[in-house]
Amino acid sequence: MRSGFVAIMGRPNVGKSTLLNALLSKKVSIVSPKAQTTRDAISGIYEEKDLQIVFVDTPGIHQGERKLDSHMRRSAFSSSRDVDAIVYILDASEKDMDPDFRIIDSISSDAPRIFVLNKIDLIRPEIGEDKIQTLCEHYPNALVLEASFKENFGLKEIKEAVIPLLSGDMPFYPTDMITDKDQSYQAKEVIREKMLHFLRDEIPHSSAVVVDSLKEKEDGIHLFATIILDKENHKGIVIGKGGQMIEKIKVAAKTELQRMWKTHIATLKLTVKVEPGWRDSPKALQYIGYGDR
Numbered sequence: 001m002r003s004g005f006v007a008i009m010g011r012p013n014v015g016k017s018t019l020l021n022a023l024l025s026k027k028v029s030i031v032s033p034k035a036q037t038t039r040d041a042i043s044g045i046y047e048e049k050d051l052q053i054v055f056v057d058t059p060g061i062h063q064g065e066r067k068l069d070s071h072m073r074r075s076a077f078s079s080s081r082d083v084d085a086i087v088y089i090l091d092a093s094e095k096d097m098d099p100d101f102r103i104i105d106s107i108s109s110d111a112p113r114i115f116v117l118n119k120i121d122l123i124r125p126e127i128g129e130d131k132i133q134t135l136c137e138h139y140p141n142a143l144v145l146e147a148s149f150k151e152n153f154g155l156k157e158i159k160e161a162v163i164p165l166l167s168g169d170m171p172f173y174p175t176d177m178i179t180d181k182d183q184s185y186q187a188k189e190v191i192r193e194k195m196l197h198f199l200r201d202e203i204p205h206s207s208a209v210v211v212d213s214l215k216e217k218e219d220g221i222h223l224f225a226t227i228i229l230d231k232e233n234h235k236g237i238v239i240g241k242g243g244q245m246i247e248k249i250k251v252a253a254k255t256e257l258q259r260m261w262k263t264h265i266a267t268l269k270l271t272v273k274v275e276p277g278w279r280d281s282p283k284a285l286q287y288i289g290y291g292d293r
């Protein structure tokens with residue numbers, strides 16, 4: 001039996017959560033075309049006979065100055081500790097690799113690094129070759145791979161590269177457990193994902209979702225959640241004319257959660273609340289779930 005932990009790190013929007021879901025063939029972490037989608041470290045448990053790999057998806061590392069940004073950075077960097085390997089993802093379509101070099105050099109963990117140049121579907125092959133050469137020159141001992149997670153290309157190579165690095169010989173999670181996150185967490189994330197999908201950048205980035213209650217009854221799941229906004233004038237946009245926008249978010253979240261859980265959702269109620277400055281308030285962050293442990 002081989003087992004171990006692998007952190008998936010990189011800048012925002014490079015495809016870390018897409019990779020986690022593709023490795024597990026299951027949606028565990030939300031994905032969106034907008035940067036800063038993931039806000040916590042999320043483990044996805046990959047299993048084969050005599051093998052368990054815990055892949056940890058992390059928030060994209062960025063320089064925001066709010067306390068929420070610090071929480072995200074902290075949860076990314078602390079995930080790099082005590083892992084057997086770090087899979088560092090780069091977006092092949094990004095011109096400047098210097099921000100990546102700065103981040104890579106600031107990861108204090110001495111776990112071996114595997115660099116993956118993702119989104120190669122977006123670039124000409126010679127551009128990819130140049131970038132791979134630059135990476136190899138900077139980090140002569142590291143393995144560098146190419147991938148397009150969207151097209152399921154390069155996944156097998158990532159798995160094969162991490163297996164020899166795993167140091168455990170016992171499973172860390174029970175068999176058939178796919179993620180360390182519970183249903184309440186999944187619900188809040190799927191609601192956030194639908195907000196990222198339907199609303200323009202500023203609103204989902206300055207919002208959070210709190211699940212107030214999730215109960216399984218005979219007729220299905222009853223879920224009550226609150227959307228927390230930063231500005232009073234966002235309230236009207238999130239609710240929409242005659243409640244149309246919030247209804248769209250609700251229907252999309254309900255459909256997705258029913259598919260994920262293979263269970264009927266009897267109630268999904270969303271309430272909107274304004275809490276100005278929540279991203280910089282330690283008390284609000286704690287209550288919302290982004291506080292210090």
Ligand SMILES: Nc1nc2c(ncn2[C@@H]2O[C@H](COP(=O)(O)OP(=O)(O)OP(=O)(O)O)[C@@H](O)[C@H]2O)c(=O)[nH]1
Nearest residue numbers: 013014015016017018033036037038060148149150
């Ligand atoms: N063209 C292309 N797009 C991709 C690929 N992989 C991921 N994407 C897209 O890139 C966007 C960001 O993907 P995510 O998986 O959410 O990125 P992330 O690194 O987890 O982002 P954060 O959570 O914000 O740090 C989504 O729109 C994905 O569909 C790829 O190989 N090619």
Ligand SMILES: [Mg+2]
Nearest residue numbers: 016017037038
């Ligand atoms: Mg993500």
